Amino acid sequence: MIEVVKIEEAVGCALAHDITEIIPGKFKGPAFLKGHVLQTQDLDHLRRLGKNHLYVLSPRPDQMHEDDAAIALADALSGSGVYWYEAPREGKISLRASFSGLLKVDVRALTQFNLIGDIMCATRHTNSIVYKRDEVAATRAIPLLVEKQKVEAALEAAGDSAQGVIRVLPMKRASAGVLITGDEVYSGKIQDRFEPVIRKKVCSLGGEVKHVAFLPDNDELIARAALDLVDKGVNILITTGGMSVDPDDRTRYALQKAGAKDMVYGSAVLPGAMFMVAELKGVPLLGIPACGMYAAATIFDLIYPRVLAGDKINRHDVAVLGHGGLCLKCKSCRFPDCAFGK
Secondary structure (H helix, E strand, O other): OEEEEEHHHHOOOEOOOOEEEEEOOOEEEEEEOOOOEOOHHHHHHHHHOOOOEEEEEOOOOOEEEHHHHHHHHHHHHEOOOEEOOOOOEOOEEEEEEOOOEEEEEOHHHHHHHHHOOOEEEEEOOOOOEEOOOOEEEEEEEOOOEEEHHHHHHHHHHHHOOOOOOEEEEOOOOOEEEEEEEOHHHHOOOOOOOHHHHHHHHHHHOOOEEEEEEEEOOOHHHHHHHHHHHHHOOOOEEEEEOOOOOOOOOOHHHHHHHHOOEEEEEOOOOEOOOOOEEEEEOOEEEEEEOHHHHOOOOOHHHHHHHHHHOOOOOOHHHHHHHHOOOEOOOOOOOOOOOOOOOO
16 A cells, blocks of 8 residues: 655655656766655755655555565576676666676567566667676566566566576687688789678677688689688688679588588678578588678678577578668768667
């Protein structure tokens, strides 16, 4: 039960919730914390905040205080690599990454959780790269007193997620082998521009390019070089060139000859429609089309972190990226702080 009383009548009572103060451009936070015993000298401050009445709580057995509910919700939502430590503020708890890695959100379970009502959770986009202590989600009970039945339903919805609603997966350190194919580059007629781009992207996520091979458009030579890099111990293969429909572009055919499995060619992302993903002797294999040379962000930037986190990319994974997969080619690229891939 919630009883409304005038602030003058509440002197000597403990506040049932945090009271927020907002000073535009300077401060937003609690002016008084839950549990504060109201004093006479507090009344003018409350009036300045527009508070003339306060709640006095007498929870029924079937109700929970917002802070107690938030704690239960945070525990239920936190999967591996996710933690919380700050006490609830205004019924809200922030969930944070235990380490740097790839955020995974069970979107279906999150939606069921948020359909219940009177409770909520907001997250970053699934498959976002996050860093240690980053806020990855926040949850709260919306009313001051929430029905236990709704909290229990929310806990059940979270429990239906096999691996946890919100997780952070570690990303392996790439030891990459790169195959740069094409007669024009191999012969020296044009200068390669792919290698520095790939090195920058691999290094940005803590990896290293261990080996680079330049090859003509020859099935046998490309296949042999790919297998050689795998034998040298690379844990990811990246190829450039040879991805178009031109009959001289032989890279994906050569990789099939080498034994590449589970190949997916073509994507619903621009730039990157001629992207390829496969696996060669257990090593992930990513084929970057020509757009990778000049576009700041392509499908490679969406898929590469997922491969480092252990995802096995299939046709469905690539197809669903069509929603949000149109790069707007902004004059100043802000990826990943933009809509591309979201």
